Amino acid sequence: MLRAACRSTVANGERAVWIDTAGTIVGAFWENGPYLVQPKSRQDALKGAEELLRCGGFALVVLDGTEPEGTEMVRLTRAVREGGGAFVAITPNPSLAKLRMESKIIPHSYRWTRGPFDDPVEVQEATIRVRARAAGWNAHADITVPVTPHDVRLSLEPGLADRRGLPR
């Protein structure tokens, strides 16, 4: 959903940046539009986040893979206030956050397409329970979202054209 927020930000004519410290973003599933920053260390991630927040050019900054602590969070909060953008940190320690959100996929909510022997083949969608909390407010919602099918390539050698299935 954060990635959807980034896309929505860009579609609205503003800039969004995703700071991927752990390098978990899969290139094949990344859509151009938001900026993607892959810092080499935790410190670089925090410094980059602060700079991007403070410049005021980004409406949304997402920090993934780095959990700011203590004074780091205070510093980032000041940068947010200075730049006027939105900052989302994916962390279990959301101190100083105006809005805290947690989400969890409901285990038995997956909907599968099944094969001829009733075995699961492809996940179609899943339901996420999202809980949001702010000062004096607490709410939750269940959202059903599709699952991006992953692309398993079975070509024996990379670079070779896969002509299987073509009429001879």
Place this chain on the structure above:
Amino acid sequence: MFVCLWSPVWRTVADSLAELSPALLTVAPRVVTEERRGGLVWVDARGLDAEHIAHSALEVLRGIGLSNVRVGVGETPIVAEVIAGTGNGEPGTEAPRGVTVPGSQFPVPADSRFPIPDSRQSLGTLPVSVLEPDPALATLLDGIGVETCGELAALEGESVEVRLGAEGVRLWKLARGEDDRLIFTPMPRELPHASLEWSDYTLTDTERLVFSVNALLGTVCEKLMERGSLSREMTLDLALANGATLTNAVRSGRATASRKTWLRLVRTLLERMVLPAGVVGLTLRAATVVTDVGQQGDLFDRGFATAAATEAALASLAEEQGDVVVVPENTAHPLVERRTKWVERPGTGDGRRATGRKRAPSGGLSTQDEPPEGFRIFPVARRPSPVPGSSSPVSLVPSPDSSTLTLYLLPTPRAIEARTEERRDHVLPTGYRDGGAWYGILSAAGPDRVSGERWGEAYAREYFRCIVDDGGMVWLYHDARADGWYLHGWWD
């Protein structure tokens, strides 16, 4: 003050350009020639001693054999031009004040001066014909009894406009000594540049060259900022020890005077350059300079106002951390972790957005739309209160339709211990231990078998998409060659 030179013996304007201008440039900063009236030579005396310059110009011209030259000095071009052009022997003309005609009927006294004439008085007694009116207009003026410039200048502007039209108004203004012609175009200012030379040694090391260029950039960027300009292109000349000079153009996507941005671009250039010889000198010039005002922005582009700040931030990021702003270049490799090569995002540092030019969100909700029931996320910090129920809007609300569970990968697949059960032609994971904790697998889809690389690092994997009892969906694979289980990624 304008000094105008005219002579009936000048043959062509080309002669004036070829012969007169270099000579006159020894006494005046700027000289311009004009074809009208058989060739006029204008000498720029604004801010200088016009009389002295006029005398010097005459002496210079006399020195190259031109004695029959007339000179006029005036506050406006028309006054100087008329003064220089009249008194040419035509019947009915008189020698106006301020006119000297060396070697002619108006000889220059030894202590001659060029009294600066009042424009109206100087033209007042001159016939209208000195202004070279259109023949039809001249006839009209003759018909209404206007013979001198003074008589024309005395008329009311409105009546001149009504009776004589636009051409009459132009002539009326000239008769009043009003002339806004741009005889001398504005002087282009010298573009900022800086250079450095050394003779005791030669440089081939990129870092040392960048160090020297950094010093030059400091000067050039400071000059740019002093004059409120930005540079879109700079030229770096490398003087080599073998006498050759390598000229390289460095371009920025957006005009900037940021030293950091230019240093980053120059560093990139130097790192890619192969030097045929050592460098003994550097010259850095701002080749294309634009003014730092009047950039017309797209009123509907919300990011335009912050483009410069974004550019500076991204340039600073790139300067400190390298190419960390990246985009994927995907190939068709069967292994998803080897499929992507991350490359520097083009245009990083210019603040532009590569995509997302759409004005209307595709599938997303605008800030005016009502979010769906139970779906409010991502408050914008600059809006005062994100708390629902308040009057402030909650924006950046993505549509649930645009949200998907997407695969994320661990940088390196992590070895796990797996519990499995036998199937007809494979084993199916039913649980795994990662980080000391066991996770039960509720359902698993697979295997998706991938193998390859006959000549390189061979691989043979059986991938499973597994629903874990905590609700997550993970991507496990069994390495058929090493007979081990690995956690490769998850959906989030």
